[in-house]
Amino acid sequence: MEPIHTNILKHINKVIELSEDEKQEFVSILEERKVSKKDFLIQPGDFVDSEYYVVSGCLEAYYLDESGNPHIIQFAVEDWWISDFEAFFNETSAKLHVVCIEDSLLLGINKAALEILYKRIPKFERFFRIKTTSAFVALRSRVLSTLQKSSKDRYIEFCETYPNIEKRVTNYSIANYLGIKPESLSRIRKASR
């Protein structure tokens, strides 16, 4: 097995057990993708045929509204998945920008290859069911936090969800993600040091 596949196999092994042959078959469909800092992985209008596992690096996904204001919907660092999931799942064109904020090494899974994998190794249905349920529950909990938690509590929750990311992305990005003003975030960060 190549070293580049070590982490994704560990990541999968936390949920389902794979034989050596199944591991080989799985890694054979992965597509290595290097993207430089500031480059876009996905842009609005793109046809999105892959979702991506982050081996190393840091990315953000955002929506640019009609007035040109970005709204960050997701960050991804090592061991996370990223894509324009709506476009990927519904086979519609992308609405989001996904940009690398550090040089990033990704493993892409193509949708057609994934469908074949589901047929050949149905355990992957279980793996992605559990990962997606977990993402769904986390997103619901984020919606609830926005409705009722203080900015400070949401910043703390953010630091728990994305450990160490606060040093890798800008103050502006975190504030945008949390839906608060950059000045408010600076105050919260100073007070919690």
Added chain:
Amino acid sequence: MEPIHTNILKHINKVIELSEDEKQEFVSILEERKVSKKDFLIQPGDFVDSEYYVVSGCLEAYYLDESGNPHIIQFAVEDWWISDFEAFFNETSAKLHVVCIEDSLLLGINKAALEILYKRIPKFERFFRIKTTSAFVALRSRVLSTLQKSSKDRYIEFCETYPNIEKRVTNYSIANYLGIKPESLSRIRKASR
């Protein structure tokens, strides 16, 4: 097959194909549950061991914040699923209220029975993977709508997502779900007639 199972089997058949034996096995784990208007299906602190398919009726799930203000996170009508999914999936105690706003007939699936079902009929992993992905994508799209669409566009989107529900729930509930003032919603509804 009992008439009460007709709709849920149709609902599943849209995604996976089941043999007659598999249908029998599936319906054997369903628990019929009748809940009267205004009664709670789930309350904060409850241990949530089931998720529910709505055969008939209408429910809403909301979070009550520290000041006693409700924040509606989901409605469910015929052919939808409802629960406190975070509590159900993470095996934590409920944070949400789930209340019936009409007399409702539900089919509950218990988590332990579902895990056995996954082992015996792995196609259900696929069914719930696809349903959950679709819920995840819909929730992400709702988060994006909140960030950038006008109240009017969000009301239109709501009517598309929950067809005919606007006649079954109060103006107050819809406004709460959309995060706008009831007066604003009344204006939008008058203007769109």
